Amino acid sequence: MAATAVEPRPDEAEPRGGAPSTRIAVHGLTKTYTRRDGTTVRAVDDLTLDVDAGEFLVLLGPSGCGKTTLLRSLAGLEDVQAGRIELDGRPVEDSAARVRVPTERRGLSMMFQSYALWPHKTVAQNVEYPLTTRRIDRPERADRVRTVLDAVGVGALAGQYPGALSGGQQQRVALARSLVAGDGIVLFDEPLSNVDARVREQLRAEIRRLHAEIGFTAVYVTHDQEEALTLATRLLVLREGRIAQSGSPAEVYLRPTDAGVARFMGAGNEISGVARGDIVTSDAGDVVGRAMPEIAEGTPVVAFSRPETWCFDPPPAVLNRWTGTVAGTVFLGSVSEHTVVLPGGVRVRVRTLGATGPDVGAEVEVGVPADAVRVLAASGSPS
Amino acid sequence: MTRVRSPFAIAVGVLGLLTVVLVGYPLVRTVGGIAADGPTFGAAALDVLRSSNLLPMLGSTALVLVVSTSLAVVIAALFAWLSERTTARLGWLAGVLPVVSLLVPSIAGAIGWVLLASPKAGFVNVALRELGLPIVLDVFSWPGLIGVYTLYLVPQVYLPVSAALSDLDPALEEAARVSGRGPWRTLVEVTLPVIRPAILSGALLALVYGIALFSVPLIIGTQARIDILSVEIVRLLTTDFPPRLPEAIVLSVVVLLVLGVAWTVNARVLRGGRFATIGGRSSGDRRIALGRTATVLARAGMVGYLLVAAVLPFGALVIVSLQGFWSGRLTGPLSLENYADVFGSAGATLAGLRNSLVLGLLCATVGMAVALLLAWRIGRGGGWGRVLDATTKLPGALSHVVIAVALVAAFAGPPFALGGSLLLLVLAYLVLYLPQATLSAQSAFATVGRELTEASLVAGEGPAGTLRRISAPLMTRGLLAGWVFLFVLVVGDITASAILASTRTPVVGFVILGLFQNGTYPTLAALGAVVTVVSSAVVLTALAIRRRR
Known part of the structure; x- marks a missing residue:
């Protein structure tokens, strides 16, 4: 060369x-x-x-x-x-x-x-x-x-x-x-x-x-x-x-700075709610994340996270944790993606390696670390 | 934004300016002449309007043109579709089919049809009589005149329509087939509507060409006692002395008005509807399969057209040219006497043939080169591009007779004094066939993908180099097709030749007209056959080169 x-x-x-x-x-x-x-x-x-x-x-x-x-x-x-x-x-x-x-x-x-x-x-x-x-x-x-x-x-x-x-x-x-x-x-x-x-x-x-x-x-x-x-x-x-x-x-x-970029860059779990500092109050309860500085108290926001950052049976240090029901599973080859319904009817996707994971209909513990959740203004135009 | 103007851009700019002057000046001068000498032209106009044969003449002209243009559109659209989009395509003949009636210049073709279907001695009628059939095909009739007109209008529609069809995305038709339409309904419901702009512009071209067509009405119409406008205009200019220019111009204005209306209607229709963008993808082998019967019928139709448009008239010319006199029979002693007659007696024939050949080669080459540069400039857009686009199409909106008359008015006298010179003929041919030349060049440009030229610019080659190294080589096929068209039109031209040529500068059209007035049918046939052979040889060579690329 x-x-x-x-x-x-x-x-x-x-x-x-x-x-x-x-x-x-x-x-x-x-x-x-x-x-x-x-x-x-x-x-x-x-x-x-x-x-x-x-x-x-x-x-x-x-x-x-x-x-x-x-x-x-x-x-x-x-x-x-x-x-x-x-x-x-x-x-x-x-x-x-x-x-x-x-x-x-x-x-x-x-x-x-x-x-x-x-x-x-x-x-x-x-x-x-x-x-x-x-x-x-x-x-x-x-x-x-x-x-x-x-x-x-x-x-x-x-x-x-x-x-x-x-x-x-x-x-x-x-x-x-x-x-x-x-x-x-x-x-x-x-x-x-x-x-x-x-x-x-x-x-x-x-x-x-x-x-x-x-x-x-x-x-x-x-x-x-x-x-x-x-x-x-x-x-x-x-x-x-x-x-x-x-x-x-x-x-x-x-670390997308708005919901539009976040959605465009790949699949995500979005939990809508109202901002209170780094916490989002939603139908599924409080979600702890990292808020963009310009977000004001009480404004509508989404707690955005990638499916691969979620896990079943999360370790005790993970603050965001729920008990939900597995509604469906899609096998994608290297990973499987499970749809889990959280309290309040909020649906999230959770990824596991290979063909592993719980059965459909099973009651499971799921969670996502606060570091992996971005709190973004809800008005971000979908792209 | 200011741009640095390259020498190339300046040269093209100058060329564009020259074109505008060459097209515009004669017309402005002619119209200016009308304004300047009001009383004379007023009297001429009154003369023309009062003459008792004006209305019948306009009526018969309109009838012939409307019927033959409609027929030409139907035939051309059908054949173009069969050739481009279906399995009924006739191999290599498909390439010749669109221009086949142009192989036999219109003057020779008209004479050929007189020889075939004159009521007493026409070959066809003699044969019918011998077979005992009580049918007479009379070429000197309304159907005869309209039929021969149609033969010569078909190519005008065929070329734009077949170009549009070959660029048509086959998926559009396939979508119709999948939706449950058969081949014919697909043609009617999808294909034809999508290419409507091409059909319309073809019809307009046919109308323009038809109004200017002079040889066919002269040879067939005169004897059938059907008065046609183009013959009348030329008669005013050539048979009367002194030439009755004011009257001719008044009649030309009538032509101008008719074409102006047609042009406006065309533009209105094109603007009104939205048409599918035709993709650059070639259809390749994805053709519509026709059934066995349909294929046989379609091919028979195309072969029949081939016979009627070229083979039969040419055959008649050859046979009569070898006979001592025209009897309508195939028998009798054959000799080359007529050829000796035509080429021996006066030097004018050979000189005319040579002049026409040289002018054809010259004008086709220069014309396409100019058209390439102008099309390049038009493609760059902007106000000047639009001016050039309109100017280069303007001669198409005007009758050839009007242009020839305007050129005589502008350049024949002082200060140019080009009257009766070959240069005036060259200028006339270039102006007359500028629309065909630029249209061919523009459609050839359209076949070269935008990214191909952009890639060359990014690679550091300027516009001139990109045109020379990338665009022009890729446009060879289209440019060659345009060249053939121009050559045939120039060699077969008779309108401009009748008005602009002289005994000092004879061309084929001029010589043939002379023979028509003073000679015999066998000598006419001899010259017609020679012209056909010469022009076919050039055209078929060019088509062969084109196929090899």
């Missing part, structure tokens, strides 16, 4: 603003669409964001949250109405100064949802293409193409046309093309949404490995939370064009 690893971009300008390690700086970016009926939609709404060198930033959110628009704005493929974008300290988009560097002079790489392999060029020609505009001589280009194709495991297909390849192979070629330019900025637009689950998992692992080896800076768009958790060094959840939460994958998953 040495050849692809440390080639500086010929069109890289010396950094002018921001910290030297900041590769992408977005400030106050706004992009609106006008619908046919005349209403205006804010796809990206006054968004500010920095991406550091070597980061793998994943933009996550439901469809229509603005994540793809944000990514395409970075590439200069969207006309934005307001805001500033700097790549390696070079302003490429600045509505105030009327600056707009066209896509082809931003020195980026991008992997598209539809592969976007050119059907009239061979695999090798497809991958070589970004190099032909970067003033690199022919032998070195061939060398780098070979290296990167080998790195993604399709070295044997260099002479084939994309039409002759399987979906997974095409995806690998598209990946090779986006990585061939070296340690630059690579944008990924839901690149794995068109391949089957097994290939998707393999490619995820390879993207992780290549990121570690090459050290490119990635901005990756997906609506799949599992994919986001696997790949991200930092996760950004977008909602209606704004950042709903930003943090490490574990942070966002375990």
